[in-house]
Amino acid sequence: MPQSGPALLLINPWIYDFAAYDFFARPLGLLQLAGLLESRGYTVHWLDCLGTAHARPGPFGTGRYPKEIIPAPPALQGISRRYGRYGISEAAFRERLSAVPRPAAILVTSLMTYWYPGVAAAIRLAREQFPGVPVILGGIYATLCPEHARRHSGADRLMSGPGEAAILGLLEEITGYHPPLPALAVQEDPDSLPYPALHLLEYPSYIPLLTSWGCPLDCTYCASRLLQPVYRRRQPLAVVEELLHWQDHLGLTDAAFYDDALLLSAADHLLVILAELARRGRTFRFHTPNGLHARLITREVARGLKRAHFATLRLGVETTALGRASLDHKLNPGELEAALNHLRAAGFSSAEIGVYLLIGLPDQDEAELITSIRRVQQLGATPVLALYSPIPGTALWPRAQACSRYDLNADPLFHNNSLFPCWPEFSWERYTRLKRLAAR
Numbered sequence: 071m072p073q074s075g076p077a078l079l080l081i082n083p084w085i086y087d088f089a090a091y092d093f094f095a096r097p098l099g100l101l102q103l104a105g106l107l108e109s110r111g112y113t114v115h116w117l118d119c120l121g122t123a124h125a126r127p128g129p130f131g132t133g134r135y136p137k138e139i140i141p142a143p144p145a146l147q148g149i150s151r152r153y154g155r156y157g158i159s160e161a162a163f164r165e166r167l168s169a170v171p172r173p174a175a176i177l178v179t180s181l182m183t184y185w186y187p188g189v190a191a192a193i194r195l196a197r198e199q200f201p202g203v204p205v206i207l208g209g210i211y212a213t214l215c216p217e218h219a220r221r222h223s224g225a226d227r228l229m230s231g232p233g234e235a236a237i238l239g240l241l242e243e244i245t246g247y248h249p250p251l252p253a254l255a256v257q258e259d260p261d262s263l264p265y266p267a268l269h270l271l272e273y274p275s276y277i278p279l280l281t282s283w284g285c286p287l288d289c290t291y292c293a294s295r296l297l298q299p300v301y302r303r304r305q306p307l308a309v310v311e312e313l314l315h316w317q318d319h320l321g322l323t324d325a326a327f328y329d330d331a332l333l334l335s336a337a338d339h340l341l342v343i344l345a346e347l348a349r350r351g352r353t354f355r356f357h358t359p360n361g362l363h364a365r366l367i368t369r370e371v372a373r374g375l376k377r378a379h380f381a382t383l384r385l386g387v388e389t390t391a392l393g394r395a396s397l398d399h400k401l402n403p404g405e406l407e408a409a410l411n412h413l414r415a416a417g418f419s420s421a422e423i424g425v426y427l428l429i430g431l432p433d434q435d436e437a438e439l440i441t442s443i444r445r446v447q448q449l450g451a452t453p454v455l456a457l458y459s460p461i462p463g464t465a466l467w468p469r470a471q472a473c474s475r476y477d478l479n480a481d482p483l484f485h486n487n488s489l490f491p492c493w494p495e496f497s498w499e500r501y502t503r504l505k506r507l508a509a510r
């Protein structure tokens with residue numbers, strides 16, 4: 071559809087943190103909205119604070135973001151690590167802003183709850199440039215910490231949860247523009263959504279991809295249900311078309327799945343996608359930075375992954391000593407062993423199979439963790455320590471609050487996994503020891 075409707079500015083804010091790396095991280099939610107809004111005729115201006123060349127490129131299109139050291143916010147003073155703003159410089163942000171004509175509305179996304187200072191900074195600067203233009207904030211922080219976001223982000227309107235249907239209604243209200251297309255039917259047919267607008271990315275180096283939304287499980291530390299209450303998935307052939315579209319238009323080979331539950335009913339979903347790509351003679355290199363359910367890795371799945379060139383494999387074990395099943399609803403004893411056997415038999419090397427072990431959980435026993443690290447190594451895989459970030463609204467939140475040395479309710483900055491907020495006896499020496507053990 072020709073873009074003759076009102077102009078909108080879409081902003082992906084900076085990351086403010088102690089550490090951040092582009093490990094297949096693209097603002098897929100905002101890209102999704104951009105694709106939808108373009109399809110409805112809006113003129114979309116894209117301002118991505120992370121849209122810059124990597125300071126140090128890594129494999130498969132990943133890499134280090136440029137970082138500018140800045141003073142840590144008062145709540146984080148005294149942490150002996152260097153806080154910083156990741157992404158483009160503030161001057162580059164202002165310059166990009168000044169090239170945008172005055173929009174009818176500004177849409178800002180948000181990701182990790184503890185990255186909100188980047189959200190607030192981007193909104194402040196956008197307001198300076200465009201006084202009086204309504205600013206709408208959505209995304210993960212806005213959904214998980216709505217009250218905080220209302221008070222501290224500087225946005226005029228806050229939208230929680232999936233944004234597709236809601237944003238069309240709100241923009242009609244703000245702009246008075248009525249796109250000449252029927253209402254969205256995403257709940258009934260997820261494939262009625264246009265593709266995310268990856269063509270707007272300045273440095274596209276891989277395809278971020280969703281084949282399903284949500285997860286039918288409900289692990290106590292996870293926010294999946296709060297963010298996507300209904301599990302839905304796309305038609306496999308529609309996913310194939312999207313992959314081919316981006317390969318043809320952007321020349322990309324690497325693709326990263328963002329699904330929470332990619333392997334559910336793999337025989338009539340993922341394996342169909344992979345088989346169809348093979349039938350059409352099209353080659354990709356796939357990555358699963360968000361973790362796969364080990365329980366669902368059968369012999370057929372493992373072979374399918376290998377044939378289709380899965381290069382970055384992460385399994386979400388995320389529990390402590392393999393077998394303590396109280397937090398994690400997705401793994402029974404023996405299932406990790408079976409999954410790793412299948413992967414090894416399919417030809418994956420130890421280095422290629424990363425197993426996320428969630429560390430820093432409330433009441434986690436360090437000895438248990440050491441046992442888990444060793445066990446994963448014995449099983450021929452690589453333990454990857456994933457630091458726990460407490461999330462409001464999850465079943466584990468009350469316990470997280472009770473055992474944290476920070477007032478988690480007072481400020482989402484304390485959700486930062488780099489602080490080990492729920493590990494009372496945390497020390498860098500202990501963490502370094504565990505990291506060394508995992509790297510052995």
Ligand code: B12
Nearest residue numbers: 095096099177179182183208209229232233292293359457
């Ligand atoms: C993919 C993913 C990743 C990817 C990349 C994420 C990225 N783009 O940067 C990777 C694997 C790198 C990653 C890493 C981590 N992640 Co992560 N990740 C996710 C996941 C599974 C999906 C996010 C996503 O892209 N969804 C798809 C898009 C389409 O949805 P969306 O962004 O929510 O957008 C929709 C709405 O929010 C809304 N919307 C969005 N923007 C806007 C704007 C406006 C104006 C409006 C109206 C609406 C709107 O509409 C969109 C379309 O419906 C979420 C869980 C989940 N199910 O959401 C966890 C999640 C965000 N991650 C989480 C965590 C803990 C982490 C890690 C810390 C894990 C670890 N221990 O290492 C790291 C930290 C990353 C870092 N420091 O760099 C937590 C959040 C914690 C927190 N406190 O905020 C989550 C919620 C998972 C959980 N544990 O429950 N993650």
Ligand code: SF4
Nearest residue numbers: 285287288289292330
């Ligand atoms: S299986 Fe993964 S996505 Fe699903 S609830 Fe558990 S941690 Fe969240």
